[in-house]
Amino acid sequence: MTDWVFSQAEWPQTALDPAGPHAASVHWLHMGMLILMVAVVAITMLALVVAWFVRLERSPVWIIWTGGLAFPLVVLVGLIAVNSDVTRAVSALAGPDELVIEVTGKQFWWDVRYPAEGGQEAIRTANEIHIPTGRPVRFRLLSDDVIHSFWVPALGGKRDMIPGRENELVLVADRPGRFRGQCAEFCGQQHARMALEVVAHAPAAFEEWRDEQTRPRLTPDHPQLRAGRQAFSDLGCAACHEIRGVAEGGRLGPDLSNYGERDRMGAGIWPNTIGNTAGWIVDVQRMKPGAEMPSYTDIDGPTLRAVAAYLQSLR
Amino acid sequence: MRVSAAALRILPLLLMLSACQPEERADPRLRIIDGDAGHGRELIAAYGCGACHEIGAMRSARGRVGPPLTGFETRRYIAGGLPNTPGNVVAFLRDPPRFNPDTAMPDMGLGEPEARDIATYLYEGVK
Numbered sequence: 001m002t003d004w005v006f007s008q009a010e011w012p013q014t015a016l017d018p019a020g021p022h023a024a025s026v027h028w029l030h031m032g033m034l035i036l037m038v039a040v041v042a043i044t045m046l047a048l049v050v051a052w053f054v055r056l057e058r059s060p061v062w063i064i065w066t067g068g069l070a071f072p073l074v075v076l077v078g079l080i081a082v083n084s085d086v087t088r089a090v091s092a093l094a095g096p097d098e099l100v101i102e103v104t105g106k107q108f109w110w111d112v113r114y115p116a117e118g119g120q121e122a123i124r125t126a127n128e129i130h131i132p133t134g135r136p137v138r139f140r141l142l143s144d145d146v147i148h149s150f151w152v153p154a155l156g157g158k159r160d161m162i163p164g165r166e167n168e169l170v171l172v173a174d175r176p177g178r179f180r181g182q183c184a185e186f187c188g189q190q191h192a193r194m195a196l197e198v199v200a201h202a203p204a205a206f207e208e209w210r211d212e213q214t215r216p217r218l219t220p221d222h223p224q225l226r227a228g229r230q231a232f233s234d235l236g237c238a239a240c241h242e243i244r245g246v247a248e249g250g251r252l253g254p255d256l257s258n259y260g261e262r263d264r265m266g267a268g269i270w271p272n273t274i275g276n277t278a279g280w281i282v283d284v285q286r287m288k289p290g291a292e293m294p295s296y297t298d299i300d301g302p303t304l305r306a307v308a309a310y311l312q313s314l315r
Numbered sequence: 316m317r318v319s320a321a322a323l324r325i326l327p328l329l330l331m332l333s334a335c336q337p338e339e340r341a342d343p344r345l346r347i348i349d350g351d352a353g354h355g356r357e358l359i360a361a362y363g364c365g366a367c368h369e370i371g372a373m374r375s376a377r378g379r380v381g382p383p384l385t386g387f388e389t390r391r392y393i394a395g396g397l398p399n400t401p402g403n404v405v406a407f408l409r410d411p412p413r414f415n416p417d418t419a420m421p422d423m424g425l426g427e428p429e430a431r432d433i434a435t436y437l438y439e440g441v442k
Contacts, residue, residue, distance in 0.1 A: 270363055270366065271360075271361055271362070271363055273361070273362050273363045273423065274421045274422075274423060274424075275362050275363040275364060275366055275367065275420075275421060275423055276362075276363030276366045278366070278367070278380075278419065278420075278421050279363065279366025279367040279378055279380050280366060282367075282380045282419070283366075283367075283378065283379060283380050286377070286378065286379055286380075287366060287378075299419075300417070300419075301417050301418050301419035301420075302412075302416065302417065304419045304421075305412065305418075305419065305420075305421045305422075308421050309421065
């Protein structure tokens, strides 16, 4: 409908090209209100112009009754009704076959867990959330440190993540694609660099992705990658980062099991390349000052290249 | 011959305009045939060179991990001891560890045309 103006392909974080029923209801409510407001302003301006040129002996009282009382009353009551209807519609998206995903906001990234369900193992990932299309996804939203807000405009509205309580948001993607999201509640120094990507797949492709995640990460028989894996242990990366089948138990930082597959790094900000990865390890505090990870300043060149290559190989 | 007052007033302006010529002409030895500096700039952003290098004209490139690349066309050597020629720069970009086994700069997997465009931007675009 609005493809010609703000298509999601060109603007990955648009609310004006909805990719799901939640976003669509909000979008039509917004467009309707926008048109209505423009009309009200236009009529008011017109009335001012008329008042300027037309001098009447006595102003007709009916204008005041209709324009000043009846019209706003009808419009506002109508808006309340439509608004309630939209609210009801977006909260009724849940279904029996819904997928539960637990997202925990952190300074400054997103910890993503898929609880075990229907014979499927639990998996953990970060910053890039994969979902199936056409199936309601119940996001259980938590926070570890401060208030964050989960917001993927192309799929729906915002929901705060508050330490000590659990909020829920049900979203449905009705087409495959990549939808960018952003933390929408000021959470500290790197609030602006706390983005995420939601990747919607056709159901079969999603199941394939999910199966893929449960495999332990075997290191290919390549000297540089083996050296990188060794350095990952030696440098103590595993204290914070998990890699399935290689280093488990580190929960302070993002899970890196499928790091090499992710489109972006640094919580949805930089293109995920070996260059950005190497630069991040050595000087994360310059790329993202205030992130929890320290800059590792005493890694020699070949080791740095090996770690970066190893991380890129995780897929 | 009389010069009109208007021409006299315009003369200093013309002189000022002629002073706006580039101060130093690009070194012809640093020309890369068919190199596309604009595309080079896009590639620099896409590969994330700015995570490690400071590149004056790019607001997003403020890295301090490796050497700054501002004024690159005036450098005599790259990578410590490699003469700064287009051929060397392109070859280095395609496989840095080949020229310096101790380098921290990873092999980005750049293709020949990509490396040429990036080198063109480094020579022409970084001011």
